[in-house]
Amino acid sequence: MIDSIDQKILMELGAEARLTMTELAHRVGLSKTPVIARVKRLESEGYIEGYGARLNWSRLGRNHITYVELRMTTTREAALEEFRAAVLRVPEIVECAMIAGDFDYILKVRSRSIDDFRRCLGETISALPHVAATSTHVVMEQVKADEMGLPIGEG
DSSP, X not given: OOOHHHHHHHHHHHHOTTOOHHHHHHHHTSOHHHXXXXXXXHHHTTSOOOOOOXXXXXXXXXXXXXXXEEEESOOOHHHHHHHHHHHTTOXXXXXEEEOSSSSSEEEEEEESSHHHHHHHIIIIITTSTTEEEEXXXXXXXXXXXXXXXXXXXXX
């Protein structure tokens, strides 16, 4: 079970994973030694799975965001496994989630431009195994984001 101090530690590390233990201790109001012990416990109990880099998508030239709702031809487990394996090989797809509703999956796609996205949709996403239909939503402005920029399956 985690308490309010553990939650503060998690929030601080989630916002800035490269904090020193001294700075983290200062921010949560404890000394360094108990903070180190708490962080080790949070890691060992699985509250912290790893640390990563927050990528600057603009500098990488991939600041165009599109969400794609995707309907499958079948939702048999073998088809879903084949689809999931194929999605992991597409670098433009930075998030993929199975959803309940009119569509089976929603994808977050990062590309260089609308033309680059159109190519990815036509040549790659639509060609994924068992894709029946897609519906596209282009992001006009991103107000708030919680992303580390890690590929799917990388924590």
